[in-house]
Structure formats: C-alpha cells, structure tokens
Amino acid sequence: MMKHASVVVIGGGIVGSAIAFSLLKMKTKNVCVIEKSYVSSGSTGRCAGGIRQQWSSPMNVKLAMRSVKLFEEFEKDVGMNIEYYQGGYLLLAYTDSEVDDFEKNVRMQKSQGLDVEILTSNQIKEKFPFINVEDIKLGSWCQSDGHANPQLANIAYAIAIRKMGGEFLTHTTVTGIDVQNRQIIGVQTDNGYISTKIVVDAAGFEAPKIGSMIGVDIPVHGERHQILVTEAVNHFLDPLVINFNHNYYVRQTHHGSLMMGQGDANPASGEDLGNTIEFLEEMSEKMIKDFPLLKNIHIVRQWSGAYDMSPDAQPIIDESKDISRFIYATGFSGHGFMLAPAVGESVAEMIIHGQTVTTDVSNLKMDRFTIGIEREHNVV
Numbered sequence: 411m412m413k414h415a416s417v418v419v420i421g422g423g424i425v426g427s428a429i430a431f432s433l434l435k436m437k438t439k440n441v442c443v444i445e446k447s448y449v450s451s452g453s454t455g456r457c458a459g460g461i462r463q464q465w466s467s468p469m470n471v472k473l474a475m476r477s478v479k480l481f482e483e484f485e486k487d488v489g490m491n492i493e494y495y496q497g498g499y500l501l502l503a504y505t506d507s508e509v510d511d512f513e514k515n516v517r518m519q520k521s522q523g524l525d526v527e528i529l530t531s532n533q534i535k536e537k538f539p540f541i542n543v544e545d546i547k548l549g550s551w552c553q554s555d556g557h558a559n560p561q562l563a564n565i566a567y568a569i570a571i572r573k574m575g576g577e578f579l580t581h582t583t584v585t586g587i588d589v590q591n592r593q594i595i596g597v598q599t600d601n602g603y604i605s606t607k608i609v610v611d612a613a614g615f616e617a618p619k620i621g622s623m624i625g626v627d628i629p630v631h632g633e634r635h636q637i638l639v640t641e642a643v644n645h646f647l648d649p650l651v652i653n654f655n656h657n658y659y660v661r662q663t664h665h666g667s668l669m670m671g672q673g674d675a676n677p678a679s680g681e682d683l684g685n686t687i688e689f690l691e692e693m694s695e696k697m698i699k700d701f702p703l704l705k706n707i708h709i710v711r712q713w714s715g716a717y718d719m720s721p722d723a724q725p726i727i728d729e730s731k732d733i734s735r736f737i738y739a740t741g742f743s744g745h746g747f748m749l750a751p752a753v754g755e756s757v758a759e760m761i762i763h764g765q766t767v768t769t770d771v772s773n774l775k776m777d778r779f780t781i782g783i784e785r786e787h788n789v790v
C-alpha cells in the first residue's frame with residue numbers, strides 16, 4: 411500500500427474507477443483507489459447495464475452523449491470487451507401527457523445533436539412484432555443507445571488502473587479523513603494510513619458517510635431496486651425497452667437471458683439488499699402482458715442493489731466549499747453506470763485544471779439545491 415498518494419479515490423465502483431482511470435490517462439501519478447470489498451461489489455455489480463441518451467434534462471443528455479463516445483472507444487482505450495451493444499433504446503408512451511413529454515424531450519435531445527426519433531405504434535409493431543402494442547400511443551427511439559456488462563467494465567478499469575501504475579486496493583475500508591485548517595492531509599484505513607491532499611468521494615449511496623467524516627453534508631440516500639433474470643433464449647430483443655407507464659425496463663443480455671426491473675412503490679432502504687416475492691409476481695405479470703412470447707420462460711435469479719438518490723434525480727459533482735480539495739461524485743439516481751466514463755473524465759479535469767474542459771457539468775454542483783433546477787423525469 412502506497413504511503414503517499416496525489417489523489418485518493420474512495421470507492422472502487424464504476425464511478426471511482428472511471429475517475430482514477432481518467433486521472434492516470436491524463437498523466438497524474440500516484441493515484442490510489444480504496445474499495446472496502448471486491449471490485450463491483452456495490453451498485454455497479456448489481457445494475458442492469460443500460461446506456462441511454464434519451465433523458466428529460468439537457469445536462470443528462472450531454473453527459474450521456476459524451477459517455478457513449480467513450481463507450482464506443484472503451485475496448486481500445488481500457489483494454490477489454492465489455493459486451494457493449496448499441497441495439498438502441500425504445501421508450502413507450504401510453505398517455506397524452508407522456509406523448510407531450512416524449513415529443514418535448516425528443517425536440518430538446520435533437521437540439522443537443524442526438525439522433526433520436528418518434529415511432530408510431532404501427533412502426534413499433536413493424537420493428538418489434540413481439541411487443542403488445544395495444545394502448546401504446548407512440549415510442550421514442552434512439553439507435554445509438556445500448557447496454558454493456560457493468561461487472562466487466564468495472565473489472566476492466568481496475569486492471570487498467572493497475573497496469574497504468576495506479577494502486578487499486580480492495581478489502582480496505584476508509585475509516586477517517588484527517589484535515590488541518592480545512593486542508594486534507596491524509597486518509598485512515600483499516601490497513602494503514604495514506605497521506606494526500608486530494609480526496610474524491612465516490613462511495614455510491616454511502617458517499618454521505620464519507621462526507622460526514624469531515625462535516626460535509628451530501629444529500630443522497632440509498633433506495634433498494636430489484637432485478638429479475640430469466641433463463642437464456644435465442645436473441646430476439648435488440649433494444650432495452652423502457653415503459654414508464656407500467657414502470658419497468660427489460661433488456662436481453664449477451665448470453666441470452668432477459669434482465670428486467672421496476673421501481674417499487676415504497677422502496678426499502680439501500681442498506682437492505684433483500685428480495686421480495688411481490689416484485690417477482692408484479693414483474694412477471696407485466697412481462698407476460700406486454701411481451702406475450704415470454705409466457706413460458708423460466709426465471710432463474712433475482713437480486714437487488716441500491717440507487718444513490720439525489721433530491722432531483724441527477725448526479726451531484728462538486729468540490730466542497732468548506733474542505734479544500736474534497737470532491738464528490740454521487741447521487742446518480744439509477745444511471746451512474748452509463749454516465750461514469752464522462753463523469754470520470756470531468757472529475758479528472760476538475761482536479762487537474764480546476765475546471766471541466768470537455769463537458770460542462772457546472773449545473774450539477776451542490777448549490778443548485780438552493781437556486782433550483784428541474785428534476786429528471788425519465789427514471790424507472
């Protein structure tokens with residue numbers, strides 16, 4: 411374990427790993443990631459791997475578009491095939507108000523340069539004959555959206571970080587941060603001490619616990635979300651399909667299984683990683699109605715993970731006003747995997763240049779909660 415680091419990143423999930431990778435790529439030396447468990451043990455290893463650019467907030471569209479560029483280069487850049495597949499995302503609208511929202515969002519997304527279109531229900535039937543289009547008014551479609559395997563992506567970053575000369579400590583818990591005159595001087599862990607002047611809090615839904623070690627309040631809480639996985643079947647589903655009205659998403663993995671999830675009406679805390687039979691029943695009923703061909707498919711597994719929820723369902727990326735060089739990237743609210751490459755790049759730029767260069771993320775600073783920002787609505 412190194413005794414001194416130029417930057418300590420707390421949390422070795424996809425966000426912390428992307429930040430450390432970007433710092434090393436920008437030639438920063440002595441970068442250290444500290445992960446309390448194994449690589450991808452947090453939300454990242456429990457996530458569905460969806461990568462979409464169709465958001466209702468322009469900031470999320472911009473960040474996701476930059477991430478897609480980086481995912482397109484991922485295998486070459488980071489060095490591993492992560493089953494990245496641009497099979498598109500299909501969002502389904504059932505009500506007049508959804509139709510208005512989709513049309514408004516598509517106009518905004520196009521203004522950001524995204525190649526996205528509205529599909530009529532007949533066009534949806536033609537393109538995806540296995541979807542029950544009864545009651546569907548229209549869809550929003552983007553071919554360059556897609557999905558990847560989040561565990562592979564997290565592992566790829568960890569391997570690359572070590573190859574590039576960074577340290578990636580697993581099974582090491584950060585227990586405290588030492589500060590003198592509002593400057594960070596070091597990080598305590600259960601495996602020893604590392605002196606540093608810069609700390610990045612990328613501890614997912616546990617980021618507030620890290621902040622509280624030095625009196626920084628981070629308004630994020632963990633919310634449990636469940637996933638169901640079926641047996642593998644022949645490939646038929648190219649896009650990830652999202653149905654906000656019936657409150658679910660579904661995609662087919664590289665190996666053929668279907669992976670699906672929904673938002674619970676009363677979600678449990680993110681600390682509770684249990685599973686419920688109600689989720690299994692509700693999810694299955696919805697699938698059989700909207701994808702009748704799945705009627706006899708077998709379920710093989712279910713699991714749960716935490717969304718790190720922020721008050722407006724958008725990330726919080728900022729440097730503390732009270733503790734110099736304490737930077738946090740959290741509050742991803744169910745979409746941190748897809749945003750991670752661009753967030754990694756932005757945070758690395760903030761550390762090296764004092765400001766972002768490639769993507770302006772200033773709208774994601776903490777002070778937006780006092781001045782107000784529009785909530786992201788396209789969330790399951």
Ligand SMILES: Cc1cc2nc3c(=O)[nH]c(=O)nc-3n(C[C@H](O)[C@H](O)[C@H](O)COP(=O)(O)OP(=O)(O)OC[C@H]3O[C@@H](n4cnc5c(N)ncnc54)[C@H](O)[C@@H]3O)c2cc1C
Binds near residue numbers: 714740748
């Ligand atoms: C069911 C489900 C489905 C999802 N689907 C998608 C999707 O399709 N697309 C998408 O983009 N996102 C999705 N997400 C969200 C995505 O998983 C998260 O936004 C993303 O993984 C957050 O990454 P992270 O690195 O911030 O957090 P994490 O992966 O949770 O990493 C944080 C790490 O910090 C470590 N840590 C915490 N405290 C300490 C400490 N004191 N010392 C050392 N280490 C510590 C933890 O062990 C953890 O590994 C989904 C999430 C869930 C739960």
